[in-house]
Amino acid sequence: MEIRHKPFTVYGAYLLLAALCLFLPPFLPDYAQSMIVKVFIYGIFALSLNLLFGYTGLFSLGHAAFFGVGAYTAAILISRLGIESFWPGLAASLIGAAICAVCFGIVALQVSGIYFLLVTLAMGQLLYSAAIKLRSLAGGSNGIVAIPYPNIGLGFTMTPGSFYYLVLVFFVVCVFLLYRVVNSPFGQILQGIRGDERRMRALGYNTWRYKFTSVIIGALFAGVAGDLSMYQNGFVGPGHLDVLTSTSVMLMVILGSDRVFWGPILGAALVVFLEYFASLYTPERWPMILGGAFLLSVTFLRGGAALHLVRLWERLRKRHGIA
Amino acid sequence: MMGIAVNMLNGVSYGMILFIIASGLSLIFGVMGVLNLAHGAFFVLGAYIGLTLAGKGWGFVLAALAAGAAVGLLGLVLERVFLGRLYKQVNEQVLLTLGLVYIYWNAILWIWGPKSHIGKAPLALQGDIVLTSFSYPLYRLWIILIGLAIFAGLWFLEERTRIGAIMRAGMDDKQMTTGLGINYPLFSSFVFFLGAFLGGLAGFLGTPILGIQPGLSMDILLIAIIVIVVGGVGHVAGALLGALLIGVVDAFGKAYFPDFALFTVYLAMIVILLSKPSGLLGRRVNS
Amino acid sequence: MESLRIDGLRKSFGGLNILGGISLTVDAGEYVAVIGPNGAGKTTLLNVIIGELSADSGRIYLFGKDITAMPTYHRIHAGLGRSFQITRLFYDLSLLDNIALALHASRPSRHAIFRRAKSYMGVVEEAEALLRAVGLWEKKDWLAASVSYGEQRKVEISLALALKPKVLLLDEPTVGLAPGESADFVAMVKALAADTAVLFTDHDMDVVFSLATRVAVLYFGELVAEGSPEEIQRNEKVREIYLGAKKNVRLRA
Numbered sequence: 001m002e003i004r005h006k007p008f009t010v011y012g013a014y015l016l017l018a019a020l021c022l023f024l025p026p027f028l029p030d031y032a033q034s035m036i037v038k039v040f041i042y043g044i045f046a047l048s049l050n051l052l053f054g055y056t057g058l059f060s061l062g063h064a065a066f067f068g069v070g071a072y073t074a075a076i077l078i079s080r081l082g083i084e085s086f087w088p089g090l091a092a093s094l095i096g097a098a099i100c101a102v103c104f105g106i107v108a109l110q111v112s113g114i115y116f117l118l119v120t121l122a123m124g125q126l127l128y129s130a131a132i133k134l135r136s137l138a139g140g141s142n143g144i145v146a147i148p149y150p151n152i153g154l155g156f157t158m159t160p161g162s163f164y165y166l167v168l169v170f171f172v173v174c175v176f177l178l179y180r181v182v183n184s185p186f187g188q189i190l191q192g193i194r195g196d197e198r199r200m201r202a203l204g205y206n207t208w209r210y211k212f213t214s215v216i217i218g219a220l221f222a223g224v225a226g227d228l229s230m231y232q233n234g235f236v237g238p239g240h241l242d243v244l245t246s247t248s249v250m251l252m253v254i255l256g257s258d259r260v261f262w263g264p265i266l267g268a269a270l271v272v273f274l275e276y277f278a279s280l281y282t283p284e285r286w287p288m289i290l291g292g293a294f295l296l297s298v299t300f301l302r303g304g305a306a307l308h309l310v311r312l313w314e315r316l317r318k319r320h321g322i323a
Numbered sequence: 324m325m326g327i328a329v330n331m332l333n334g335v336s337y338g339m340i341l342f343i344i345a346s347g348l349s350l351i352f353g354v355m356g357v358l359n360l361a362h363g364a365f366f367v368l369g370a371y372i373g374l375t376l377a378g379k380g381w382g383f384v385l386a387a388l389a390a391g392a393a394v395g396l397l398g399l400v401l402e403r404v405f406l407g408r409l410y411k412q413v414n415e416q417v418l419l420t421l422g423l424v425y426i427y428w429n430a431i432l433w434i435w436g437p438k439s440h441i442g443k444a445p446l447a448l449q450g451d452i453v454l455t456s457f458s459y460p461l462y463r464l465w466i467i468l469i470g471l472a473i474f475a476g477l478w479f480l481e482e483r484t485r486i487g488a489i490m491r492a493g494m495d496d497k498q499m500t501t502g503l504g505i506n507y508p509l510f511s512s513f514v515f516f517l518g519a520f521l522g523g524l525a526g527f528l529g530t531p532i533l534g535i536q537p538g539l540s541m542d543i544l545l546i547a548i549i550v551i552v553v554g555g556v557g558h559v560a561g562a563l564l565g566a567l568l569i570g571v572v573d574a575f576g577k578a579y580f581p582d583f584a585l586f587t588v589y590l591a592m593i594v595i596l597l598s599k600p601s602g603l604l605g606r607r608v609n610s
Numbered sequence: 611m612e613s614l615r616i617d618g619l620r621k622s623f624g625g626l627n628i629l630g631g632i633s634l635t636v637d638a639g640e641y642v643a644v645i646g647p648n649g650a651g652k653t654t655l656l657n658v659i660i661g662e663l664s665a666d667s668g669r670i671y672l673f674g675k676d677i678t679a680m681p682t683y684h685r686i687h688a689g690l691g692r693s694f695q696i697t698r699l700f701y702d703l704s705l706l707d708n709i710a711l712a713l714h715a716s717r718p719s720r721h722a723i724f725r726r727a728k729s730y731m732g733v734v735e736e737a738e739a740l741l742r743a744v745g746l747w748e749k750k751d752w753l754a755a756s757v758s759y760g761e762q763r764k765v766e767i768s769l770a771l772a773l774k775p776k777v778l779l780l781d782e783p784t785v786g787l788a789p790g791e792s793a794d795f796v797a798m799v800k801a802l803a804a805d806t807a808v809l810f811t812d813h814d815m816d817v818v819f820s821l822a823t824r825v826a827v828l829y830f831g832e833l834v835a836e837g838s839p840e841e842i843q844r845n846e847k848v849r850e851i852y853l854g855a856k857k858n859v860r861l862r863a
Contacts, residue, residue: 059414107593114358114413115600118552119593125545126589133586185714185730186723188703192711195700202660202694203773204686204715243541247421254418285433291425298419299408 070226097223143237257304338570339470363544369523398519442530555605691775
């Protein structure tokens with residue numbers, strides 16, 4: 001694929017998107033607003049997983065652990081320690097996710113391929129059963145409930161409307177940071193490791209260290225997503241750490257595309273919107289619809305929706321000579 | 324003393340159910356290199372189909388075999404329609420089975436509802452039998468025997484038949500096998516059928532012991548994975564060893580440390596994965 | 611000056627003895643070819659020297675320093691480099707990005723996490739120069755998967771050369787190259803820095819005899835002959851190995 005400056009039309013599209021995100025929401029009904037918030041949060045979550053999966057080639061089914069730990073640490077701070085401010089909660093999420101990532105990295109990176117998958121699966125489930133057992137600290141199977149909207153210390157009470165803008169800010173910042181990371185030499189090195197780890201070692205790269213770092217970075221962003229998710233739902237439960245959450249976010253990544261930077265965001269959006277429509281007509285059949293969409297994607301739309309969109313766009317451009 | 328014996332028997336009989344499902348998972352994984360995440364759903368499907376048939380008056384044995392066969396057929400279809408397209412792409416295959424879990428789980432919920440059921444042992448095997456100083460459910464003892472019989476059958480297949488030789492050679496390579504005059508599509512279908520059959524059979528046989536509810540799809544899958552990781556892939560003896568180990572640990576764990584049973588099982592799996600990834604009796608895995 | 615020295619390297623797999631006590635020295639500026647029939651252990655030897663396999667016994671010295679226990683990536687930083695017999699490229703990346711990866715490895719930019727990779731002009735220029743040297747500059751933005759096998763082979767060698775190793779290991783570098791391309795390859799190697807030591811294996815005797823300053827013959831894990839190309843050509847034992855018992859045949863004109 002050619003490397004050139006972004007064409008005029010792409011910039012135009014970005015501007016349009018930005019304008020929509022900034023100015024549209026106050027006019028939308030509550031449920032639509034909260035859907036977009038969900039897309040932002042899960043977009044960050046899916047992007048963080050794709051750093052491990054699409055870029056480094058680490059197939060993990062335990063990524064929800066970082067998400068859940070992020071949510072739980074902040075929730076514990078608020079409900080058990082009475083620290084109600086947003087920022088210490090966020091810091092706790094990041095620290096908790098990082099510690100979790102260090103453990104995961106040290107253990108899981110000893111093995112590779114399908115065994116890595118199994119270890120991450122086991123570690124995720126370990127945390128899940130721990131969350132259920134720790135009744136006093138983590139609320140057991142009920143989790144921690146009744147969490148109010150964040151207090152960011154600017155002196156006003158947050159509403160769903162202002163919460164939307166808070167999440168939007170985080171979304172933009174996270175996307176920007178991750179974009180820089182994957183386009184940096186570090187990001188290239190990760191892709192090299194995914195391509196051929198043995199070759200990378202023969203070029204002089206300490207590949208373990210890079211894989212470990214990518215796990216930590218991925219965990220940090222997942223922790224942020226977990227923190228925000230906790231505020232949106234008002235609670236956190238063991239389900240946040242469950243294998244089903246890990247598989248759901250993986251589904252988002254694959255549906256959207258693991259080969260295009262913004263693919264996971266598209267995947268998150270697809271899943272959130274699909275779920276909404278399913279809830280209107282057949283809420284109980286939602287998992288089946290999700291599984292079916294996923295199956296179709298893996299079998300027929302290989303590479304993900306975003307990849308096909310990009311290819312389509314390229315073809316249209318060439319054919320009509322659009323800049 | 325009696326407590327230990329009872330727990331031991333509980334562990335072994337539970338372990339036998341685990342063995343049957345794990346042997347199916349290990350077969351598909353060890354021979355075809357596909358980690359079938361939908362295997363837990365196969366288990367649950369087999370249980371429900373069998374229960375439905377038994378409810379319609381089918382005999383226990385017939386219902387068990389029919390349930391197994393139905394699930395086996397499902398596995399076959401899965402392999403033909405979907406997995407065949409993703410030849411040698413391990414990641415995609417795992418992801419595919421992931422998508423299938425969602426579908427199967429929900430379909431099961433749809434057809435049979437969310438309630439849990441307890442199966443009934445066949446009339447001849449109901450009730451307790453007196454063993455030395457205590458009485459023990461007859462059905463559980465029979466499960467142990469059935470498990471051993473299945474083990475013997477699988478062992479014979481693995482060690483003494485041509486198909487078994489192909490399986491042991493780890494031939495998941497289309498070109499290599501057809502080059503040797505072996506009908507690869509037939510071989511592959513057979514493996515998937517047998518693996519799924521065992522999963523479904525285990526499900527139905529386990530209903531009097533484990534009960535059944537849709538959520539078991541994931542839970543039993545995770546335990547089956549632990550079993551084959553601990554015991555090792557590639558030999559059916561590995562699945563047996565792993566299953567008995569996990570079964571006994573679980574039984575004693577539940578009896579003496581009710582809070583920590585599952586926790587320790589996952590920990591054990593991580594330890595084994597780190598020290599000997601191929602499991603206690605395992606061989607190289609095609610992945 | 612002794613660049614690479616291996617001392618009594620042994621390696622066996624299962625019960626099979628692949629390397630049985632190999633000792634060899636390569637000085638700066640020397641081009642040593644290791645030849646031998648298939649299965650003689652040539653690739654294993656290179657794999658052991660680079661660190662992907664660990665020797666059962668024996669030592670490896672790089673500029674006098676014992677690197678036997680060093681992990682591969684460390685040896686690369688100590689001055690070793692290799693190319694693979696079977697091309698190993700990063701097929702999802704462009705040719706330019708492939709070479710850039712090799713270049714970043716020795717620079718502080720390998721720790722950079724925020725600055726755009728494309729903005730490292732020094733790396734980009736050097737990568738383009740390396741591609742120009744093998745005539746692939748026009749295809750610098752092509753994905754590695756989409757160029758021809760011969761072109762991929764050239765990129766493979768370029769990756770090794772990009773490291774500017776002081777000791778270069780080449781595993782059958784001319785496999786799949788057309789005769790003209792093989793000659794280009796020989797010229798490329800001869801154009802390396804004067805103090806580079808090269809240890810290579812190849813089946814193409816034209817390449818071996820036009821490039822090597824010394825030839826070692828490996829036969830079932832044993833070094834059975836070593837000397838100048840002319841000496842090896844005349845060596846009776848070597849003729850036997852390659853040609854059976856025919857003593858009247860010349861190895862090459």
